Amino acid sequence: MGAASSRLEKALGEQFPEGERYFGLENFGNTCYCNSVLQALYFCVPFREQLLEYYANNKSTGDVEDNMLTCLADLFSQISNQKKKTGVIAPKRFIQRLKKQNEIFRSYMHQDAHEFLNFLLNELVDILEKESKVVAEPCENSSLKKNSNGPINVQLNGTKKEPVPTLVHKCFQGILTNETRCLRCETVTDRDETFFDLSLDIEQNSSITSCLKNFSSTETLNAEDKFFCDKCCSLQEAQKRMKIKKPPNILVIHLKRFKYIEQLGRYKKLSYRVVFPLELKLINTVDNSDLEYSLFAVLVHVGSGPNHGHYISLVKSHNHWLFFDDENVEMTDESMVQTFFGSAQEFSGNTDNGYILFYESLAEKS
Amino acid sequence: MAAAANSSASAAGAGGGSAAAAGLKTYFKTPEGRYKLQYEKTHSAAVLHYNHGGKTVSQLTVAYLKEKPAGQGSTPSTPSSSSGMRSAAARLLGSGNGNRTLSFVGGNGVSRAVSGSSRIGGGLGTSGGIGSSQAVANYDGKGTYIIFNTADTLFISDLNSQDKDPIKSIHFSNSNPLCHAFDPEAKEGHDLIIGMGLFNVTEATIARFWKEACCGPTLQQGRCTSVAWVPEREGIFVVSHSDGNLYVYDKCKDGNTECTFPAIKDPAQLMISHAKSSKSNPIARWHVCQGSINAISFSPDGAYLATVGRDGYLRVFDFSKEQLIFGGKSYYGALLCCTWSSDGKYLLTGGEDDLVWSMDDRKIVAWGEGHNSWVSGVSFDSYWSPPNSDGTGENTVYRFGSVGQDTQLLLWDLALDEIAVPLRHPSSGSPTFSSGSPSAHWDNACLPTGVLQPSPRMRDVPKLSPLVAHRVHVDPLSGLVFTNESILTICREGLIKIWVRPDQNENNHQSNSSELVLGNPVSKDRVITTSNKATGSSFKQSSAVVFT
Numbered sequence: 025m026g027a028a029s030s031r032l033e034k035a036l037g038e039q040f041p042e043g044e045r046y047f048g049l050e051n052f053g054n055t056c057y058c059n060s061v062l063q064a065l066y067f068c069v070p071f072r073e074q075l076l077e078y079y080a081n082n083k084s085t086g087d088v089e090d091n092m093l094t095c096l097a098d099l100f101s102q103i104s105n106q107k108k109k110t111g112v113i114a115p116k117r118f119i120q121r122l123k124k125q126n127e128i129f130r131s132y133m134h135q136d137a138h139e140f141l142n143f144l145l146n147e148l149v150d151i152l153e154k155e156s157k158v159v160a161e162p163c164e165n166s167s168l169k170k171n172s173n174g175p176i177n178v179q180l181n182g183t184k185k186e187p188v189p190t191l192v193h194k195c196f197q198g199i200l201t202n203e204t205r206c207l208r209c210e211t212v213t214d215r216d217e218t219f220f221d222l223s224l225d226i227e228q229n230s231s232i233t234s235c236l237k238n239f240s241s242t243e244t245l246n247a248e249d250k251f252f253c254d255k256c257c258s259l260q261e262a263q264k265r266m267k268i269k270k271p272p273n274i275l276v277i278h279l280k281r282f283k284y285i286e287q288l289g290r291y292k293k294l295s296y297r298v299v300f301p302l303e304l305k306l307i308n309t310v311d312n313s314d315l316e317y318s319l320f321a322v323l324v325h326v327g328s329g330p331n332h333g334h335y336i337s338l339v340k341s342h343n344h345w346l347f348f349d350d351e352n353v354e355m356t357d358e359s360m361v362q363t364f365f366g367s368a369q370e371f372s373g374n375t376d377n378g379y380i381l382f383y384e385s386l387a388e389k390s
Numbered sequence: 391m392a393a394a395a396n397s398s399a400s401a402a403g404a405g406g407g408s409a410a411a412a413g414l415k416t417y418f419k420t421p422e423g424r425y426k427l428q429y430e431k432t433h434s435a436a437v438l439h440y441n442h443g444g445k446t447v448s449q450l451t452v453a454y455l456k457e458k459p460a461g462q463g464s465t466p467s468t469p470s471s472s473s474g475m476r477s478a479a480a481r482l483l484g485s486g487n488g489n490r491t492l493s494f495v496g497g498n499g500v501s502r503a504v505s506g507s508s509r510i511g512g513g514l515g516t517s518g519g520i521g522s523s524q525a526v527a528n529y530d531g532k533g534t535y536i537i538f539n540t541a542d543t544l545f546i547s548d549l550n551s552q553d554k555d556p557i558k559s560i561h562f563s564n565s566n567p568l569c570h571a572f573d574p575e576a577k578e579g580h581d582l583i584i585g586m587g588l589f590n591v592t593e594a595t596i597a598r599f600w601k602e603a604c605c606g607p608t609l610q611q612g613r614c615t616s617v618a619w620v621p622e623r624e625g626i627f628v629v630s631h632s633d634g635n636l637y638v639y640d641k642c643k644d645g646n647t648e649c650t651f652p653a654i655k656d657p658a659q660l661m662i663s664h665a666k667s668s669k670s671n672p673i674a675r676w677h678v679c680q681g682s683i684n685a686i687s688f689s690p691d692g693a694y695l696a697t698v699g700r701d702g703y704l705r706v707f708d709f710s711k712e713q714l715i716f717g718g719k720s721y722y723g724a725l726l727c728c729t730w731s732s733d734g735k736y737l738l739t740g741g742e743d744d745l746v747w748s749m750d751d752r753k754i755v756a757w758g759e760g761h762n763s764w765v766s767g768v769s770f771d772s773y774w775s776p777p778n779s780d781g782t783g784e785n786t787v788y789r790f791g792s793v794g795q796d797t798q799l800l801l802w803d804l805a806l807d808e809i810a811v812p813l814r815h816p817s818s819g820s821p822t823f824s825s826g827s828p829s830a831h832w833d834n835a836c837l838p839t840g841v842l843q844p845s846p847r848m849r850d851v852p853k854l855s856p857l858v859a860h861r862v863h864v865d866p867l868s869g870l871v872f873t874n875e876s877i878l879t880i881c882r883e884g885l886i887k888i889w890v891r892p893d894q895n896e897n898n899h900q901s902n903s904s905e906l907v908l909g910n911p912v913s914k915d916r917v918i919t920t921s922n923k924a925t926g927s928s929f930k931q932s933s934a935v936v937f938t
Contacts, residue, residue, distance in 0.1 A: 229796045229866055231742070231763040233722065297866065299764055299795055301723035301742040303702070307848065314721070314847055359632075368797070368865045368882070 032110050032346075035355040040109060041342035047103050048351035050114040056350055057137040058122065058129075060335035061144070062115065063348040064321035064382050066100060067339040068274055074191040075100055092144065093151040095121040112351045134332050137323055138221075138278045138380055145192050145220050152190035196220040198272035201310055204245070206253040207261045213254070216269060221276035221380070229368055232277065232300040232381070233307065240266050240308035268309045275306065275317050275383040282330040291330040295377055297366035302358065304383050317383035324364050325379040333375075338364070418860035420801060422777065423892025428876060431536060431547045431886035433556055448540040448868045450880040452549065453572045455533055534873070537582065539567040540884025544584060549873070549888070571627065573619040581641065583627055585614030616685045620709065621692035629672075630683035630697065637672035651675045662712050676712070679703060685727045689734040696737055698725035703842060704739050716752040718843035721851075726764060731788060732772035740765025740792055754846055756804060760856040763796035767869035771801075774872075791877060793867035799879055799889075800856040862887055 032046060049059040066072055079097035095118040103113055123130045126143060189197070202215040224235040242265045245251045251262035277300075285292045300322075306315040320340045327333020336349040338361060347356040367374040416427040534549040544567045545556035560567075569585040613632050620626040625641040634657060651663045654677050661677040681700030688695055688709070695709045702724055705717035725741035736755070742764045774789040788804045863881040871878040877889040 227762065229763055231795070233742075234762040234796075297795070299742070303723040305722050312849060314845070 030110070032353055032355055036344065039344070041344075043104075044109075044341060045103050045106050046110045046341075046346060046353045047106060048112040048348065048353045050112055050116075051350040052114075052116070052119050053132045054134055055115075055119055056335040057135040057140050058119065059115070059350050060323050060337040060348065061137050061141045061380075062096075062099070062118075063337045063339055064323055064380070065096075065144075066103065067321055067341050068195065068382060068384070070273065070384075071191070071195045072100055072104075074194070076104060078191065090117070090121055091151050092118075092121055092125060092147045096144070096148070110353060136282070136330075137325070137335050138223075141276070141380065142220070145196060149190055149192050152192065156188050156190070192220070195274045196272050196276060197270075198222075198268060198275070199270035201267050201269040202264065203267060204251055204262050204264045206251065206256060207263060209253060209255050209260075211253065211255045219272075221278050223278045223280055226279050226281065226294060226296050226298050228296040230296070230298055232298065232304060235279075235298065236306070236308055240268075266308075268306065271306055271309060271315050271385065273385045275304075275385070277381040277383065279377075279379055279381070281325065281377060281379055293325070293328060293330050293375075295328070295367045295370070295375055297368045298378070299362075299365050300378060300381055302361065303386075316386040318386050319361070319381060320384050321382035322361060322364060322378045323380040323382075324376055326376045328375045335379075336376075414861055414864065418799075418858055418889075420858050420892065425877065425889040425891060428888045428890040429552050430554060431538075431556070431888070432554055433540065433543065433545050433559065433884055447568050448538060448880050448882055448884045449569050450536060450538040450869045450871055450878060450886060451570065451572050452871050452873055452878065453535045453537055455535060536878070536886060537570060537572055538880060538884060538886060539570055539584070540882075542566045544570065545884075547886070549878075568614055569616050571617040571619050573627075581619075581625075583617045583619070583629075583641075585617040585629055615683055618686050618688055621688050621690060623692055628686060628688075628695070630678075630686045632682035634677060634679045634681055634683055634699065636676040636678055636683060636686065636697065638674040638676070639672045643669065643671035643673070660714060674712075676707075678705060681724075684725060687728045687730055687737075689730045690732055691734055694730075694734070696728050696730065698728045698739055698741070700724045702741070702845070704728060704737070705842070706737070714840045714842075716841060716843070718752075718754065719845040721757075721845050721848060726766055727768050729768050729770060731770045731790075736770075736788065738768040738770065738790055738792070740768045740794075753843070754851050756854045757846075757848075757851040758792065758800070758802055758854045758856065760800050760859055761792065761794040761796050761798065763794050763866070765792050765794045766867055767793040769870050769872055771872040771877075773874050776803075791870050791872065793862075793870045793879055795866035797861050797863050797866055797881070799858075799860050799862045799867070799870065799877070801858045802854055802856050804854060862889070 033040060049062060051059060075097050078093075079101050082094075082097075099113075099115050099118050106113075125147070129135055129140065129143075198219050200217045200219055202217065204213045204215070205211070206213070222236075222239065224232070224239055226235055227238070242263050244261065244263050246261040250259035251264070252258070253260045253262065279298060281294045281296075282291045283294055284290070300319065302319045304317040304319065306317060309315060322338040324336045324338065325333055326336060334349075336347065338356065339346050339348060345356045345358050345360060347354045347360065361378075364376055364378040366377045417424045419425075536545075536547040536549050538545050538547070542562050544560045544562070546558040547553075547556040567584045571583050573581045573583075614629055615632050616630045618628050620628060627639050627641065628636055629639065630636045650666070652661075654661060657677070657680045659677075660679075662674065663677075664674045665672065678697050679699045679701045683697050683699045686695060686697050693709060694715065695707045697705045697707070702720040702722075703717050704720070704725060706715045707713060708715055720739070720741050723742035725739050727741070728737060728739045730737055769791055771789040771791060776787040776789075786805060790802050790804065792800050792802070794800070862879050863885060865881040865883050865885070867879055868882050869880045876891055878886060879889070880886045
C-alpha cells in the first residue's frame with residue numbers, strides 16, 4: 025500500500041498538482057460501490073469545493089447530530105487536509121452513518137452504485153433543504169416526517185415547489201421536459217421534471233450519443249397506452265418526446281446495464297459495448313444549443329452479474345487520469361478509458377464496463 | 391437494428407455459413423442491385439487468444455501487383471524471383487524460398503539487421519522475432535493481394551482465391567503492428583511499411599523501443615497511429631504518432647543515424663522542424679496537435695496531406711510547402727479517420743459519432759447521419775459511376791462508404807447539385823454547396839489560408855442520409871476498401887468479408903467476377919433503402935440523395 029502510493033507520487037513527480045490529495049479508501053466488506061462513488065464525487069471539483077465551504081461554515085455549531093451530509097463533508101475535509109499527498113483513509117464514520125441510515129446498505133451484500141449515488145444525493149438535498157428551512161422559519165417545528173429512506177427517484181419530484189437551490193442542485197440538477205403532442209387537436213403539453221442523472225437504455229455496439237438520441241426520440245402513445253388530452257377531454261393518440269430544458273453543470277449518465285429479464289425472473293448484466301467520448305456534445309436540448317461536456321470520472325462495474333462483482337473508478341484530475349480501486353490509487357492513461365466500453369459480443373469475456381459517467385460542462389468553465 | 395436481425399440467410403456467397411449463424415445477412419440491396427457476400431478471409435484464431443481490451447487495431451489494404459521487370463531490387467542477394475510479391479514477401483517475411491533470411495535480433499527488438507532490401511523494415515517494422523511464417527508455396531506474384539494486420543501479426547492473403555486462410559503471416563513477438571502502407575509504385579520491388587506499437591507497457595518502454603528500433607533518442611513516446619507513402623514522391627513516407635507528432639522519412643536513408651529535434655514548447659501549436667544533418671532519418675518532424683493524430687491521408691497527387699486527431703480537428707497541409715491550408719473542428723469529439731476523393735476535390739472524415747463530409751471550399755459540405763456509434767473507416771468508391779452517366783460531363787454524384795463501431799457498413803451518394811440546404815438558415819455564411827462546377831477553390835477560397843474553423847452548428851450543415859445501412863460483422867469494424875469487383879470490410883478482430891458488386895446477370899457472380907461490367911448499375915432497380923433503425927426521429931426516412 026505504502027509502496028503503491030509512493031509509486032504514484034514518483035510517477036507524478038513534479039507534476040503532482042499543488043494542494044491535491046490522492047487517497048485510496050479502505051473497503052469494509054463490499055463497500056466498493058460506496059468508495060467508487062465517493063472518489064468520483066470528491067473529484068467533482070465544484071461539488072467538493074462547495075461541500076468544503078459548507079463544512080467550514082458549519083463547523084462552529086459543532087453539537088449537531090451526525091448525518092450523511094456532515095459525515096461526507098467531514099470525510100472530504102479529512103482527505104483534503106492530509107499532510108501526505110497520497111495514502112489510504114478509512115471512511116469509517118461515513119459508512120457507519122450510511123448503514124444506520126438505510127437498511128439496504130446495512131448488509132454486506134453487493135450494492136448498486138447508482139442506487140447509492142441516488143440515495144446519497146437525495147439525502148443531502150433533504151438535509152440541506154431542511155436546514156435552510158430551519159434558518160428561514162426558525163419557529164417551525166423541525167420534526168417534519170422524513171421522506172422515505174429508500175432510493176427515491178428524484179425524477180418524479182419535479183412538481184415540488186422548490187426552495188433555495190442547494191449545492192447538490194447547483195451541481196447536478198437538470199430539467200427535462202416531456203413534450204406530448206395530441207394527435208387529434210395538436211396541442212402540445214409540456215411537463216417538466218428535474219433530474220440528477222440521466223438513465224439511458226443501451227444497445228449493443230452503440231455510442232452514448234446514439235443512446236441519447238434514442239432517449240429523446242419520439243414515441244407514439246397509442247392502443248393501451250393513450251394519452252389523456254386535457255383539451256379533448258379524452259384519451260387520444262399522442263406523440264411524446266423527452267428533451268433537456270436545463271442542462272446540468274455536472275451531467276451524470278447512468279447506463280442501464282442491469283436489466284430485468286422476465287423469462288429468467290432476475291436481473292442480468294448487459295456487457296454491451298457502448299462507447300463514450302471524452303468530449304460529449306449534448307444534442308437533445310430544447311433550444312438546440314450545442315452544449316459541450318468533458319468526461320472527468322467513470323465508474324466501472326467489474327463482474328458478470330448484478331449481484332456480485334466489484335466497482336472501481338477512473339478519475340481525471342488536473343489533466344491526469346487516475347485509477348481508484350478501494351485502497352489502491354494508480355496513475356493511468358487517457359486511453360485506459362476505452363478499455364471499459366464493454367464487449368462487442370455477449371460471451372467474449374470483458375466484464376469491466378463503464379456504468380456511470382460523470383461529465384462536466386465546458387461552458388461553465390469559461 | 392431491425393434491418394440486421396434476420397437469421398434467414400440466403401445461400402449467396404461461399405462464406406455464408408458463419409455469417410448466418412451470427413444472424414447476419416449475406417447480401418444487401420442498393421439502387422444498382424445486390425451486393426453479395428462472396429467469401430471471407432481470416433486467420434488462425436490463435437492470434438486472438440489474448441484479451442485485447444478493445445485495443446486491437448486491424449487495418450486492411452489491397453495490393454495490386456504487376457509483373458515487375460527483371461532486375462528489380464537493387465540488392466544482389468534478393469532472390470531472383472520474377473514475382474514482385476514473392477520478392478516483397480521474401481524481403482518482408484524472410485520466407486524460406488530465397489537465400490535472404492532476415493536476421494532478427496531477439497530481446498528488445500533491435501532491428502538494425504536488415505540492410506539493403508529492407509531498409510524501411512529496419513527503420514520501422516520488422517522488429518521482433520518472426521514467430522511463424524506459414525509458408526505456402528502456391529502463390530505467384532501477379533495479382534491482387536490483401537494485406538492486413540491484426541493483433542500481433544501481419545497477414546497477406548490472395549484476394550481472388552476462395553481460400554480463407556492467409557498465404558503468409560509475419561508474427562511480431564515484441565510489439566504489435568498497428569498500421570501499414572504499401573507502395574505499389576516503388577521502383578525497387580514492393581515496399582511495405584509497418585507502424586508498430588506496444589500494448590500494455592509503460593511509456594518508458596515505448597520510448598526505449600523507439601530509441602532502439604528507430605533512430606535517435608529524441609523520438610517521443612507514443613505509438614504509431616498511421617503510415618502513408620507520399621504519392622509521386624519516390625521513397626518518402628510519413629508516420630503519425632499518438633503524441634501528436636508526424637515524422638517524414640526517406641527510405642533511401644539509413645534509419646539509424648542520430649537525429650535531434652527541438653523540444654516542443656507549446657503542444658497545441660503547429661511546429662515543423664527539419665533534421666539538422668542531411669544524413670538523418672527521419673528528415674523532418676511536424677508537431678501537429680495536442681493529443682493523438684489518429685489518421686493521415688494524402689491527396690492522390692501527393693500535394694496535400696490531411697490529418698485528423700484526438701482534438702477533433704481536420705487539418706489540410708500543403709505538403710511540400712509545409713503549410714497549413716485550412717482545417718476545421720468536428721461537431722462531436724475526436725476524429726478517427728479521413729480520406730480523399732480520387733479527384734482530390736473532397737475529403738471525408740469520420741469520428742466519434744456520425745460522419746462529417748467536408749472540403750473543396752474549405753468548409754463542410756454535408757453531414758452524414760446514420761451510424762449508431764463511432765465511425766472508424768471512410769472511403770470513396772472510385773469505381774462506381776452514377777447510372778446513365780455517359781462518361782463525359784462532370785461527375786456530380788460521389789459514392790462513398792463508411793464503417794463503424796456499430797458493426798455496420800453504410801453507403802452514401804452525394805449528389806452535389808441536389809444537396810439539401812437546411813431551411814431556416816440565414817443566407818450569409820451558410821455552408822451551402824455552390825452548385826455548378828465543383829472545381830477546386832483552393833486559390834480563391836473564402837477563408838484565409840491556415841485558419842482553423844470552430845465546430846459547426848448542427849443545424850447549419852446539410853444532412854445526408856445513407857443509401858444503405860447493413861450490419862456486416864458481429865464485431866466493430868475498422869476499415870473498408872473498394873475494389874473494382876467488390877467492397878472489402880474488416881472488423882477489429884481481423885475478419886475480412888468480401889462483398890461482390892451487383893451483377894447484371896445475377897447468377898454469374900461467383901464464377902468469373904473479373905468479367906463483370908462494373909459500375910454500371912441496373913437503373914430500374916432503384917430502391918432507396920433507408921434503414922429503419924431505432925434512432926427514429928433523427929433519422930430521415932426519405933433519402934436526401936436521389937439520382938438524376
